[in-house]
Amino acid sequence: MTQIAFLGLGNMGGPMAANLVAAGYAVTGFDLMPEALDAARAAGIAVAASAEAAVEGAEIVVTMLPAGRHVLAVYDAVLPHVAEGVLLIDCSTIDVASARAAHDKARGRGLASLDAPVSGGVGGAKAATLTFMAGGAPDAFARAEPILARMGRKIVHCGEAGAGQAAKICNNMILGISMIGVAEAFVLAEKLGLSHQALFDVASTSSGQCWSLTTYCPVPGPVPASPANNDYKPGFAAALMLKDLRLSQEAAASASAATPLGAQAEAIYAAFEAAGQGGTDFSGIIRSLREAARE
Numbered sequence: 494m495t496q497i498a499f500l501g502l503g504n505m506g507g508p509m510a511a512n513l514v515a516a517g518y519a520v521t522g523f524d525l526m527p528e529a530l531d532a533a534r535a536a537g538i539a540v541a542a543s544a545e546a547a548v549e550g551a552e553i554v555v556t557m558l559p560a561g562r563h564v565l566a567v568y569d570a571v572l573p574h575v576a577e578g579v580l581l582i583d584c585s586t587i588d589v590a591s592a593r594a595a596h597d598k599a600r601g602r603g604l605a606s607l608d609a610p611v612s613g614g615v616g617g618a619k620a621a622t623l624t625f626m627a628g629g630a631p632d633a634f635a636r637a638e639p640i641l642a643r644m645g646r647k648i649v650h651c652g653e654a655g656a657g658q659a660a661k662i663c664n665n666m667i668l669g670i671s672m673i674g675v676a677e678a679f680v681l682a683e684k685l686g687l688s689h690q691a692l693f694d695v696a697s698t699s700s701g702q703c704w705s706l707t708t709y710c711p712v713p714g715p716v717p718a719s720p721a722n723n724d725y726k727p728g729f730a731a732a733l734m735l736k737d738l739r740l741s742q743e744a745a746a747s748a749s750a751a752t753p754l755g756a757q758a759e760a761i762y763a764a765f766e767a768a769g770q771g772g773t774d775f776s777g778i779i780r781s782l783r784e785a786a787r788e
């Protein structure tokens with residue numbers, strides 16, 4: 494039975510690790526939070542006393558941590574303790590530079606590694622329907638694919654080291670910009686006396702069609718499962734959208750790419766968070782646009 498160490502058992506990592514247990518893998522996990530460890534035990538994950546202890550005997554090490562600095566610190570802590578031939582898979586959403594630095598640390602120990610961030614949120618993590626976007630060598634991807642397939646539905650090899658993170662932040666920059674665009678259209682429609690449903694019926698079957706409209710509509714009614722119908726409870730919190738937009742803008746600056754709408758989206762979500770709305774679903778940005786319209 495393949496032994497997997499899973500480090501970071503939070504909102505995403507907890508259910509992802511539980512799906513590996515359900516698929517028959519022997520999973521040993523570690524997290525800093527006692528509540529995460531309790532939930533992991535209940536899901537059949539063997540809990541270790543430290544990250545270093547969790548990787549003992551593991552053939553695969555998966556990380557699902559908040560940001561690049563956490564991933565690099567955990568790699569520094571565990572790499573001296575992992576066995577030869579271990580494959581490292583980092584599923585966290587982190588900056589491209591840190592992702593490449595993590596690959597360098599793995600390479601320094603002669604280990605294969607993959608950056609494999611995900612899309613699909615906590616619902617996708619629970620249902621094992623995540624999309625994985627992976628960066629790394631083809632043989633590392635081939636080894637990881639059967640394991641990722643137990644946690645997700647679509648697995649894309651995007652290229653060499655860092656390519657998975659690049660795909661993730663480009664996708665989420667589209668998402669942040671498109672959500673603001675859809676929300677602006679609904680606010681304008683309200684001002685023009687056009688009903689939400691009428692705009693939805695036209696735009697969802699016209700050239701304005703996009704995921705932010707048809708799956709995650711920022712007004713209640715047209716898409717019953719969207720967070721707008723549940724007082725904008727996340728879903729995908731605005732603070733996480735801001736994190737990803739910041740990553741996109743750091744990457745754009747370091748690569749000298751012009752992303753003016755990405756920069757504007759970052760500023761709009763930063764103002765939303767500063768107004769105390771970081772825990773609101775990111776589609777709740779429509780509320781701040783309505784406020785702005787009153788000025």
Ligand code: NAD
Nearest residue numbers: 501502503504505506523524525526558559585586614615
């Ligand atoms: P989370 O805060 O719920 O979980 C992160 C976990 O890492 C926490 O439980 C924390 O205690 C643990 N941790 C931090 N440092 C650690 C260490 N040194 N050793 C062991 N554990 C440590 O966050 P999350 O929502 O699970 O997100 C994890 C990653 O997935 C982030 O990079 C996030 O951007 C990304 N992501 C989240 C979503 C989402 O909808 N929540 C969607 C896609 C991607």
